[in-house]
Amino acid sequence: MTRNRSPPASGHKHFTEDCHYELTPLEDGRYRITSVVSEEFLNDPETTYPFTIDPTISNGASYVSDTYVSEAEPSKSFGSVDHLRFGKTGNSLLFTLIRFDSLMESIVPIAAINSASMKFTFRSGQTTGSTGALWRITEYWAENITCNNRPSVASWQANDATSAPNKVNGYIDNYTFNVKTLIQDWIGGDYPYYGVYLTYTQHSVPDYNSVVSSDGEAHRAPVLTVNYGVRSPLPSGIKNNTIYFIRNYNSDKYLQAGNDRETLRQQAFSGDTNQQWKLVHHGSGWFSFVPMSNSSLRLDVPNRDDINGLDLWACGNNNTDAQRFRIIANGDGTYPIQPKTSYYSDTKPGCSTNMVLEVTNSSTVNGAVVQIWEYKGRDTMKWVFEEASTVGNGGPYTEHTSSSYNCMSYALKYYQSWLTPTGYELFHTQIGVGNRLDGGRRRVKKYLWSFLRTAPAGQVRL
Numbered sequence: 001m002t003r004n005r006s007p008p009a010s011g012h013k014h015f016t017e018d019c020h021y022e023l024t025p026l027e028d029g030r031y032r033i034t035s036v037v038s039e040e041f042l043n044d045p046e047t048t049y050p051f052t053i054d055p056t057i058s059n060g061a062s063y064v065s066d067t068y069v070s071e072a073e074p075s076k077s078f079g080s081v082d083h084l085r086f087g088k089t090g091n092s093l094l095f096t097l098i099r100f101d102s103l104m105e106s107i108v109p110i111a112a113i114n115s116a117s118m119k120f121t122f123r124s125g126q127t128t129g130s131t132g133a134l135w136r137i138t139e140y141w142a143e144n145i146t147c148n149n150r151p152s153v154a155s156w157q158a159n160d161a162t163s164a165p166n167k168v169n170g171y172i173d174n175y176t177f178n179v180k181t182l183i184q185d186w187i188g189g190d191y192p193y194y195g196v197y198l199t200y201t202q203h204s205v206p207d208y209n210s211v212v213s214s215d216g217e218a219h220r221a222p223v224l225t226v227n228y229g230v231r232s233p234l235p236s237g238i239k240n241n242t243i244y245f246i247r248n249y250n251s252d253k254y255l256q257a258g259n260d261r262e263t264l265r266q267q268a269f270s271g272d273t274n275q276q277w278k279l280v281h282h283g284s285g286w287f288s289f290v291p292m293s294n295s296s297l298r299l300d301v302p303n304r305d306d307i308n309g310l311d312l313w314a315c316g317n318n319n320t321d322a323q324r325f326r327i328i329a330n331g332d333g334t335y336p337i338q339p340k341t342s343y344y345s346d347t348k349p350g351c352s353t354n355m356v357l358e359v360t361n362s363s364t365v366n367g368a369v370v371q372i373w374e375y376k377g378r379d380t381m382k383w384v385f386e387e388a389s390t391v392g393n394g395g396p397y398t399e400h401t402s403s404s405y406n407c408m409s410y411a412l413k414y415y416q417s418w419l420t421p422t423g424y425e426l427f428h429t430q431i432g433v434g435n436r437l438d439g440g441r442r443r444v445k446k447y448l449w450s451f452l453r454t455a456p457a458g459q460v461r462l
């Protein structure tokens with residue numbers, strides 16, 4: 001939700017994500033839809049009326065980083081010119097680079113993209129029969145970039161979007177790319193967002209052209225238009241205001257809090273409150289993680305940084321973006337966890353660096369540090385949320401009263417090797433309340449009860 005006036009020079013719009021819809025049943029099967037907006041936003045002196053709810057996002061020249069690079073002039077920067085060149089001249093290639101810097105800040109991570117287009121308007125007198133292409137950029141760049149240090153792309157000559165030249169009154173006017181998939185992938189966390197190259201689908205024919213840049217005529221500058229809806233703010237399988245054990249999918253160790261500003265680590269399951277995390281939803285898919293060992297602390301990104309290898313900690317609640325995270329459902333019961341300071345980056349303006357929580361060096365040992373790293377899909381970057389109140393049916397089999405835990409929890413977490421002497425692997429989801437155990441699993445059941453009769457004093461509660 002945004003107010004209807006020009007954004008300030010800082011580039012930050014006055015907007016709120018603290019709004020929702022309420023559905024009220026009426027007579028004859030009809031419903032009333034009510035838009036509920038935070039009182040703080042409505043009363044804010046910066047709010048002017050009328051304002052817009054869930055607008056179509058159109059990023060114009062004021063929020064664009066764009067330039068081009070030339071193989072023929074490899075050390076020259078073109079970041080302040082009024083045009084953008086691309087194509088092939090002689091044996092040298094030209095590439096346009098563009099990034100709409102307010103994209104990630106304008107669209108919430110729970111957005112469902114309905115349509116998206118990126119338009120480039122040709123300068124007068126340009127002619128071409130070539131098809132335009134966009135290539136996804138995979139690292140940070142600034143407008144003073146040169147060909148010598150141009151950023152990499154996802155795959156050379158792999159076109160992420162294409163457009164034939166569009167004509168107006170018989171003359172070539174623009175390229176308009178359908179970028180719905182690209183935008184959804186950036187918003188969804190599939191890739192970091194660093195913008196795109198504008199080029200041709202092939203470079204065998206000498207043909208170069210130019211389009212108007214963000215420093216050119218404003219009404220002909222590049223434009224990105226996105227129309228979107230909003231999905232459920234809670235990922236599938238995740239509940240608000242609920243306590244979870246958070247297990248690393250690779251190591252089977254658990255996220256464990258320390259003292260204030262103490263580095264976060266993984267440890268074998270203990271059932272203690274420092275391994276219990278309450279998820280608190282703050283709207284639009286952003287959560288804070290509260291360790292139950294000290295509810296005044298929050299999972300936190302030190303100094304709001306988003307750099308590979310940054311160690312995380314829990315520190316006092318400050319209600320900032322450094323303590324907001326989104327939980328991305330993979331669809332297989334695992335979830336990457338992304339800091340909000342990475343969704344739109346402080347250290348790389350206009351970008352989404354797509355950092356997630358991982359265990360350092362994919363370690364499986366107790367005490368290994370939890371850090372952030374650009375998402376690569378590795379198992380160490382995936383986490384499993386085990387609801388603390390659940391006994392059986394996939395839960396951690398614990399009653400969670402301080403550091404006490406019940407016999408099933410202790411047996412399954414600490415003595416799993418005792419339970420599989422016949423070679424039948426046992427996952428804790430395989431034994432639950434009322435579950436039937438057949439075949440080899442009957443032998444597992446026998447060893448389980450054998451353990452319960454001989455467990456160390458004070459370790460189990462029958």
